Amino acid sequence: MEASTNASTEASTKGKTMYCSKCGAQYAQDAEFCTVCGAKLALSAPISQPLAGYCPQCGSKATIDGQVFCLHCGTRLSALAAAAPQGGMQPVQPAQYVQYVPVAPQAAAPPFQPRGYVHSEKDSILRLIAAITNIVLVSIAGLIGLSMLAVSPLGFILLVSLAWRVPMTVYSWGIYSGRNPNTTTFAVLDLLFCSITSGILLCVSGKEG
Numbered sequence: 001m002e003a004s005t006n007a008s009t010e011a012s013t014k015g016k017t018m019y020c021s022k023c024g025a026q027y028a029q030d031a032e033f034c035t036v037c038g039a040k041l042a043l044s045a046p047i048s049q050p051l052a053g054y055c056p057q058c059g060s061k062a063t064i065d066g067q068v069f070c071l072h073c074g075t076r077l078s079a080l081a082a083a084a085p086q087g088g089m090q091p092v093q094p095a096q097y098v099q100y101v102p103v104a105p106q107a108a109a110p111p112f113q114p115r116g117y118v119h120s121e122k123d124s125i126l127r128l129i130a131a132i133t134n135i136v137l138v139s140i141a142g143l144i145g146l147s148m149l150a151v152s153p154l155g156f157i158l159l160v161s162l163a164w165r166v167p168m169t170v171y172s173w174g175i176y177s178g179r180n181p182n183t184t185t186f187a188v189l190d191l192l193f194c195s196i197t198s199g200i201l202l203c204v205s206g207k208e209g
Contacts, residue, residue, distance in 0.1 A: 116178020130198035181208035
């Protein structure tokens with residue numbers, strides 16, 4: 001019975017390249033033991049295709065995912081490459097680089113330049129607000145006085161007040177521009193006769209006399 005089995009096996013494998021079913025190494029048809037793993041070929045049923053994961057020429061096991069050539073004999077592992085697991089090593093994609101565009105640095109604000117009686121940036125801001133406040137209020141007083149002149153004595157009073165408010169407004173602008181000194185006397189007069197807001201700002205600002 002065993003003789004007939006061996007005979008049928010030899011008949012079926014005749015003319016084919018045989019591989020060890022244990023390690024996948026190729027062997028001659030008349031060999032009884034595998035030259036790589038030592039398995040008895042009569043007990044380990046021979047196969048006509050190399051095992052996935054082993055070199056069909058020398059039987060060495062592939063140790064790298066997606067390996068195409070055997071590291072020992074250089075045989076192409078076409079069957080192994082086709083059977084590589086999907087979750088194996090993937091080719092590294094080239095890094096994406098963002099082109100750097102140099103940005104010109106923003107110009108710094110020019111330093112404060114003292115002018116006339118104005119010696120600090122704080123005084124310049126306070127005096128500017130005071131002057132603008134006087135200009136706005138004098139303009140409003142003139143418009144209201146003209147519109148009410150024919151119907152109310154308040155219009156006449158507002159127009160008369162411009163006789164001192166206009167010169168004081170001009171002087172306060174001179175204080176901002178540095179032509180006129182900011183004195184305590186003028187700051188108090190501005191507070192009483194022109195504008196409370198501008199008078200307070202001039203009192204807070206530095207004094208030159």
